[in-house]
Every structure is written in structure tokens, then in C-alpha cells.
Amino acid sequence: MIKLVAIDLDGTLLDGQKKISLRNKKALQKAREQGTKVVICTGRPLAGIRPYLEELDMQGTGDYSITFNGGLVQKNxxxxxxxxxxxxxEEILDLVDLAKKLNLPLDVLSDDVVLSLPTSAQHLSIYPQLNPLLTFQAAAVEELTSERLYNKAVVGYHQEYLDEQIAQIPAIYKDRYEVIKSRGNLLEFMPKGITKAYGIASLAKDLNFSPAEVMGIGDEENDLPMIEYAGFGVAMENAVEQVKQKANIITASNEEDGVAQVVEKYVLS
Structure with a gap:
């Protein structure tokens, strides 16, 4: 029996217009009414998903979200x-050096603020366009003190150039950090071992659920650990190939209510 459904947002629950369809809403509402935990699992901070939590009426006692790609488990x-x-x-400063060498913009998420760092004069970050709900603040490297909270670092830039630079990242960085693409134009750096699977596993342990009782639904590279962890891993039809290969089942695309279809069939029936 599935007791927890962990769902990615972009490319999964949200359509191309960043909307949640009526069918998806109804399916998740029915799942929650029967006692199934529904948890948004995203790379965004909680402030960046508040409108969706309100829309889904998931702001009550006992509602959780997994944010920062598994870095935080929070009460909604x-x-x-x-x-x-x-x-x-020191890890953030290490990534600042890398971004400068690759001539890429770097944004650092620090609690409720995104620190935009001057690592590339030629290539400006498109992260504010990708996440307009977040609060952005220009910051100098000297302001990165040890007292701050650093959730993750991201590079938001046009895919063709970004992919060219990703190919030049020394292998040692993949040993130090989780280096993942969450969208075609977004590269993310997380603490080593911290993934969406880590966040889901932490919450499942708190709730006394086993992996076999978890469904994970996603489409992108950063969803892969979640798909592998969940007893029932679901890939969207629009998912990248490596996610599809690891999934137990492939549902319809995010434009065709794929979340609702798989929830209706395996959670509600």
C-alpha cells in the first residue's frame, strides 16, 4: 500500500504554463482524503512553492515539503x-572559484534569499527569470561569512553554453558535491549525499514508512535518486531517458495529467 506520494513540480505536477491541472488537483485531494501523505519534493525553497501549496490546500498540520533537492524537510x-x-x-567559496574559471554566473540560496555573485561579467544569470517568486540580492564574495546558512548553489544559464561549460568541470567536483541538472538550463550543486532521496528517506523514517510504501514521481536528472529510492518509482512520459530507465512505470506527460493518471490507478484504486 502506498502511504506517501512524493512529487516533483516542474515538468511533473506543473504543465508548461506552470499550472496545476484540475484533474491533478482532484486526484491529490482524494489521495489525501484517504490518508495518503502527498509531499512536494523540489529544488526550490519553501517560499518559492507557497502559491502551489495554497492551491492544493496543503498548509495544515501534518503537511510537509521537501525543499532544496532534499536539503530541508519542512512543515508547510x-x-x-x-x-x-x-x-x-569553504564549499561555497570553492564553487565561486569554479564558476569564475568556467565564466558562469553563480547564485547561492541562503535561507529565504538568493545571493547573486559576480562570477561572470559576460554571462548574467537567468535564475531570477526561472524563479521569480524568490528574493534576489546582489552580494560580494566577501559577504559570504561562516555565519550564513547556505542551502545550495546554482547556475542558471542558456542550455547550449551551460552544457559546454559543464563538460569542462573537473571530475573532482563530482566527488565533492552532488552535481545535477534540474532543468536543461539549470545546474545545481548540493552537499555530497544530499538528494531528493535523502529528504524523502528522512521524512519516511520520521513517519515510520518504508521505501516500499513510497511513490516518487519525477522527470529530470535531480529526480533520479528519488525514483530509485521509492518502492514505486514513476517517470513522466516527458522525463529524461535515464529517469525512464530506472522507473517502475512511465505515466503520461505533464501536459496530459500524468500525475493524476498514476495516482488514480495505483493509489486511489
Whole structure:
């Protein structure tokens, strides 16, 4: 029996217009009414998904979200952090050096603020366009003190150039960090070992659920650990190939209510 459904947002629950369809809403509402936990699992901070939580009426006691790609498990009603994994100051400075060498923009998520760093004069970050709900603040490298909370670092830039630069990242960085693409134009750096699977596993343990009782639904590279962890891993039809290969089942695309279809068939029936 599936007791927890963990769902990615972009390319999964949301359509191309960043909307949640009526069928998806109804399916998730029915799942919650029968006692199934529905958890948004995203790379965004909680502030960046509030409108969706409101729309889904998932802001009550007992509602959780997994944010920062598994770095935080939070209570939706209060924002209280249940589980946390963050980056260290020296790791952020290490990534600043890398971004400068690759001539890429770097944004660092620090609690409710995104610190935009001057790592590339020629290539400006498109991360504000990708996440307009977030608060952005220009910051100098000298402002990156050890007292700050650093959730993750991201590079938001046009895919063709970004992919060219990704190919030049030394292998040692993949040993130090989780280096993942969450969209074609978004590269993310997380603490080593911290993935969506880590966040889901932490919450499942708190709730006394086993992996076999978890459904994970996603489409992108950063969803792969979640798909592998869940007893029932679901890939969207529009998912990248490596996610499809690891999934137990492939549902319809995010434009065809794929979340609702798989929930209706395997959670509600």
C-alpha cells in the first residue's frame, strides 16, 4: 500500500504554463482524503512553492515539503525545519572559484534569499527569470561569512553554453558535491549525499514508512535518486531517458495529467 506520494513540480505536477491541472488537483485531494501523505519534493525553497501549496490546500498540520533537492524537510504550516543538510562556507567559496574559471554566473540560496555573485561579467544569470517568486540580492564574495546558512548553489544559464561549460568541470567536483541538472538550463550543486532521496528517506523514517510504501514521481536528472529510492518509482512520459530507465512505470506527460493518471490507478484504486 502506498502511504506517501512524493512529487516533483516542474515538468511533473506543473504543465508548461506552470499550472496545476484540475484533474491533478482532484486526484491529490482524494489521495489525501484517504490518508495518503502527498509531499512536494523540489529544488526550490519553501517560499518559492507557497502559491502551489495554497492551491492544493496543503498548509495544515501534518503537511510537509521537501525543499532544496532534499536539503530541508519542512512543515508547510509553519516552515519549521524537521531535517536539515546545508553547505559550508569553504564549499561555497570553492564553487565561486569554479564558476569564475568556467565564466558562469553563480547564485547561492541562503535561507529565504538568493545571493547573486559576480562570477561572470559576460554571462548574467537567468535564475531570477526561472524563479521569480524568490528574493534576489546582489552580494560580494566577501559577504559570504561562516555565519550564513547556505542551502545550495546554482547556475542558471542558456542550455547550449551551460552544457559546454559543464563538460569542462573537473571530475573532482563530482566527488565533492552532488552535481545535477534540474532543468536543461539549470545546474545545481548540493552537499555530497544530499538528494531528493535523502529528504524523502528522512521524512519516511520520521513517519515510520518504508521505501516500499513510497511513490516518487519525477522527470529530470535531480529526480533520479528519488525514483530509485521509492518502492514505486514513476517517470513522466516527458522525463529524461535515464529517469525512464530506472522507473517502475512511465505515466503520461505533464501536459496530459500524468500525475493524476498514476495516482488514480495505483493509489486511489
Amino acid at each position: 504550516a509553519t516552515g519549521e525545519i524537521v531535517e536539515k543538510a546545508a553547505m559550508k562556507q
